[in-house]
Amino acid sequence: MSNSVERALRILVELADGPSTISELGRRLDVHRTTSLRLLRTLEEERFVRRADDGAYRLGPRLAALAAAALDGLDIRDSAARHLAALGDTCGQTIHLGVLEGHQVMYLDKVESRQAVRMYSHIGALAPLHATGIGKVLLAYLSAGERDDLLGASPYPRYTPNTLTDRAALDEVLDRTARQGWALDDFEHEEFIHCVSAPVFDAAGRVAAAISVSAPSMVLDRPGLLAHTEDLTSTARAISEELGWSQR
Structure with a gap:
């Protein structure tokens, strides 16, 4: 598994526990802020995460739809x-x-x-x-x-x-x-x-x-x-x- 894919998946796992800022995610995952920001922007574009008004990131609607489809199956x-x-x-x-x-x-x-x-x-x-x-x-x-x-x-x-x-x-x-x-x-x-x-x-x-x-x-x-x-x-x-x- 590539480093980028692994880190993106780890971000999703972290956000499953609740909203987090870029700094918090970078600290918990031990990655640089710019790396976290790049991955989050990609995930946000695909609607896997969303950024709230307070700057924290949350799981997005596309992930919820995929989860529902998986559970239905x-x-x-x-x-x-x-x-x-x-x-x-x-x-x-x-x-x-x-x-x-x-x-x-x-x-x-x-x-x-x-x-x-x-x-x-x-x-x-x-x-x-x-x-x-x-x-x-x-x-x-x-x-x-x-x-x-x-x-x-x-x-x-x-x-x-x-x-x-x-x-x-x-x-x-x-x-x-x-x-x-x-x-x-x-x-x-x-x-x-x-x-x-x-x-x-x-x-x-x-x-x-x-x-x-x-x-x-x-x-x-x-x-x-x-x-x-x-x-x-x-x-x-x-x-x-x-x-x-x-x-x-």
């Missing part, structure tokens, strides 16, 4: 694939990627377990929001009104003795999920399958999807499942970052 499944595979290699259990589809969860991708006992779930399958880890995560970051629209009135369908069918009890779990950053499906959809799930955020900070680690009880007990929570949430953050999310 991101595919959650493609962005997540290698991260899901790595998580599957790490934990050896079934990995799911799910999104909201109407009033249900739809599985977008799946990494099969290395265990002899396999789950019958498949890509494209639908599952209930209130009784799955992924569903709880998708609900947890919504307002009460948005939850109303998706869930309707309780009681909700019961799939196992552990299914939460009451709205107040479900809201309590969803609020805890939002605070801790992950959800537990405690044998609520299938009697012998439990999972932990974590949110995937998009560039606007909205929950775009969720991922989960699932296992049959005869393969992995509760402490063993929860031991994967850190790897799960770390993977979810990595996918979120690929979608343009930033924790700042």
Whole structure:
């Protein structure tokens, strides 16, 4: 990469943190003022930066348009694939990627377990929001009104003795999920399958999807499942970052 291109890119990265003057940019990038001015004028002509009345430079509209086009072109499944595979290699259990589809969860991708006992779930399958880890995560970051629209009135369908069918009890779990950053499906959809799930955020900070680690009880007990929570949430953050999310 040429020095000029590298310096221009570094200027854009610096301006992403906030407006800066020519002097400030030159000092931070360790380049002469005239070099900074030459690069900024070129970037300004192409509308990648703009100079405000106070003399400070800011990111320009053309860069915003390019960023929007790049984000629109991101595919959650493609962005997540290698991260899901790595998580599957790490934990050896079934990995799911799910999104909201109407009033249900739809599985977008799946990494099969290395265990002899396999789950019958498949890509494209639908599952209930209130009784799955992924569903709880998708609900947890919504307002009460948005939850109303998706869930309707309780009681909700019961799939196992552990299914939460009451709205107040479900809201309590969803609020805890939002605070801790992950959800537990405690044998609520299938009697012998439990999972932990974590949110995937998009560039606007909205929950775009969720991922989960699932296992049959005869393969992995509760402490063993929860031991994967850190790897799960770390993977979810990595996918979120690929979608343009930033924790700042």
